[in-house]
Amino acid sequence: MNTPSSSFVLRLLSQPLWLGCAVALSVLAGFMALLLWPALAAGQATAWGLAATAVLATLMLAGGLALLRLRNAGGQDGLSLDQALSLLRFDLSLQLDSLGRVTAVQAHPRPPGPLDTSVLAEAHPLALDALARVLRQAGLERGLQPASHVALRVLMQQAALEGQSHAPKLLMAVQHEALDSATQMPQQDMDSEGSSRFDRRRSTPLHGEFSHTEIALGAPQIGGDKRWFEVKVLRRQDSQGRLLGFWMGCTDVTERHAAEESQRLISLVFERAGEGIVVTDAARRVIQINQAFSEVTGYTPDEVMGQHVSDYLTDINQPHVLTQIWYAIDVHGRWRGELVSRRKNGDVYTKLLSVVPLRDDDQRIIHYVGIFSEISELKQAKSELVYQSYHDMLTGLPNRRKLREVLVHGLAIRKSTQHLMALLVIDIDDFKDINDSHTHRQGDALLASTAHSLECTLRDGDSLYRLGGDEFAILLERLDSADDAAAVAHRIQRLFEHPVPLEDDVEVMVRISIGIVVGPAQGDTPEEMMQHADTALHRAKSEGKNRLAFYSENLTKAAKLRLALDRSIRRALENREFVLHYQPQMSLHDDRPTGVEALVRWKDPTRASLVYPDEFIGEAERTGLVVALGTQVLEMACQQGRAWLDEGLPLHMAVNVSARQLRSPNFIQVVADTLERTGFPAGLLEIEITESTLIGDTEKTLAVLMMLRDLGVSLAVDDFGTGYSSLSYLQRFPLTKLKIDRSFVNQLPDVGAGCAISEAVVKLSHSLGMTVQAEGVETVRQLEALRAMQCEFYQGYYASRPMPPDALRAWVLERGLSETIKAPEEEISPPGWGPALTGA
DSSP, X not given: OOOHHHHHHHHHHHSOHHHHHHHXXXXXXXXXXXXXXXXXXXXXXXXXXXXXXXXXXXXXXXXXHHHHHHHHHHHHTOSOHHHHHHHHTOSEEEEEETTSBEEEEEEOSOSSXXXXXXXXXXXXXXXXXXXXXXXXXXXXXXXXXXXXXXXHHHHHHHHHHOOSOSSOOOOOXXXXXXXXXXXXOOGGGXXXXXXXXXXXXXXXXXXXXXXXXXEEEEOGGGTTOEEEEEXXXXXXXXXXXXXXXXXXXXXXXXXXXXXXXXXXXXXHXXXXXXXXXXXXXXXXXXXXXXXXXXXHHOOOHHHHTTSBGGGGSOBTTBTTHHHHHHHHHHHHSOEEEEXXXXXXXXXXXXXXXXXXXXXXXXXXEXXXXXXXXXXXXXXXXXXXXXXXXXXXXXXXXXXXXXXXXXXHHHXXXXXXXXXXXXEXXXXXXXXXXXXXXXXXXXXXXXXXXXXXXXXXXXXXXXXXXXXXXXXXXXXXXXXXXXXXXXXXXXXXXXXTSSOEEOGGGOEEOOOEEEEEEEETTTOSSHHHHHHHXXXXXXXXXXXXXXXXXXXXXXXXXXXXXXXXXXXXXXXXXXXXXXXXXEEEEEETTTXXXXXXXXXXXXXXXXXXXXXXXXXXXXXXXXXXXXXXXXHHHHHHXXXXXXXXXHTTOOOEEEEEOOHHHXXXXXXXXXXXXXXXXXXXXXXXXXXXXXXXXXXXXXXXXXXXXXXXXXXXXXXXXEEETSSOOOTTHHHHSOOOEEEEOHHHHTTTTTOHHHHHHHHHHHHHHHHTTOEEEEEOOOSXXXXXXXXXXXXXXXXXXXXXXXXXXXXXXXXXXXXXXXXXXXXXXXXXXXXXXXXXXXXX
């Protein structure tokens, strides 16, 4: 409650400067007069004293007049409009009479554009309408809305009921609920567009003697954003408390409102963030945490408030991590890293934590903020991914990538010691055939069993790896000599002297080849060690498999030559540099030709002479290019056979087919298309395969051979007797001819074993309904021995070397065809195969 003295001081402070000075001087003059009065009363005053007395009297008179002026001002008008605007710091102030009519208006220059107050003076509208018009004139699209009018009327009514002095007084705090109940405003009086047109915010009493309400008004001139205004209403009354009118002011508080909204948003983000957040004071004691902190750690706010933050930032694996954190903040201004901590219930979890300090203007730390995310699942997934990238999933062994890393470390150590290290690359011989002849599940079981057996041979410090497919590697460290590596390799081979049991009571014989490289002498980088070990392995396989071989420089040179040969073969296929020579196949009945065998030669433009198959067939087989080469050979042979047939030479054409080509998915289609395209009769074509081709995936091979037979193509087994297939296979496959290998023919007629084997093959063939052809016949004695055994056909240098097509044609015309030749009745593929496979 305000006292008269306080009202007087307030009125005094609100008057112009000259009036305040006059009052002050009168008070000073009175004080001096009291000092001079004893001298005047005693008659001791001088001329100067009398002069001073006169001046003081004048000043006291002026002060009295000023006080009279001040009393009149307070009793009649109270605070002026300028004073109210200055005192209340309004952007816009209106002076109203007791009926709410506008008597004056004044504005700071904050609202854009000039204010035309003459319109208000002429119309004398109610203050609320006047305020709305002023706001519109200030550049706002809309003025106060009906609900805002009601709010201000309530303010004015409450101010009129106050019987206090004209000093500002706390009127009321307008709230949404209070507004509806106090005014009994019907719902339809509210703005139909709701908060999109204006907003009312709950407001609370401020420290002072004002109440306020905030009203949001649309402001298109600033992009459609809302502007916020604070409206206040104050009483004007005389000294007896009679109501003279009101002061009403409007202040733009948009910036303050935005700051409050920003603070509210920050608080909302803090509380609802998915990351745990903890805030401490300068002493590192917790003053605030968010909900995510409690969810991750299990601690409630009551349990952590005021506690030292070190209790919640520890790492169970790093006892001194806090020292590192505070040191990093002092040096770098922040710390970020992973911690392994425990929850309240004892569970271990991993979190990614960032800690930063907050400083004041003097750069003193006032707070610390820690933000963390739980990454336990992410760490687990990362750990599994790392494991998979360094290990083989079937056997659980480290893989090639891990081997390389170990080699880097091992080679670095060996360069500074006297010890050696060796890398053994181990390959299961003919694993593809084993895998194809059994189920893939059994093949996987064989690999797992092999890995287990190899682990049993490891010494302390050695390590086993699976490089992929059927290849393994063993890294031997701390060797005294290369002989130690050989001893380990021999021990490994002895592990596989007995059959390996698999599932379903299946046993297989396993043979392995091993390539060995000793470092760092034969390779001082991981890449060289692994490359040289592969080279040694290739040598072991080329020497007959089930062997071991050490690396040498010559092997490296051979590998480089193989690489160059591979590129040359690819170029030759593209440029069709391969040609065919033909060796006659003779009848032992009349020693005349019945057919020819097509033998491929390479007309390499970089060489002076032809390249024979033994120089490139092996590489073509290794790289798979033998399939494309075989297709070209079949095409050229059928074309030449058709040309000879058109000249009246119905020669049988024998073409060699590799196992890889025979098992290619579209081989039957290739044969049928070639016969159809060239017009060469299937009955004159003979496909030659080796004994080793018959093993492996027996059922698939049998199916392919049956389809070739149905095409009308003859089937012969080349080099019979040199392989290891079962003779029982001969009963299942639709073969028409067996070819005795030259190694047996060379023993005729002097070596008894050679004669016995050759004679047995002839009898076996005849008993199975097949014909026999001997290879490599070079002498007449060999020829007579074969004739005595009733062998039907032969070929070799005794008759002729392989010849180009023109030379062969002339040679056949000179010798004449054998009487045993029977030209096919139809020179097309049998019905049902040609059109079906070629799409004709």
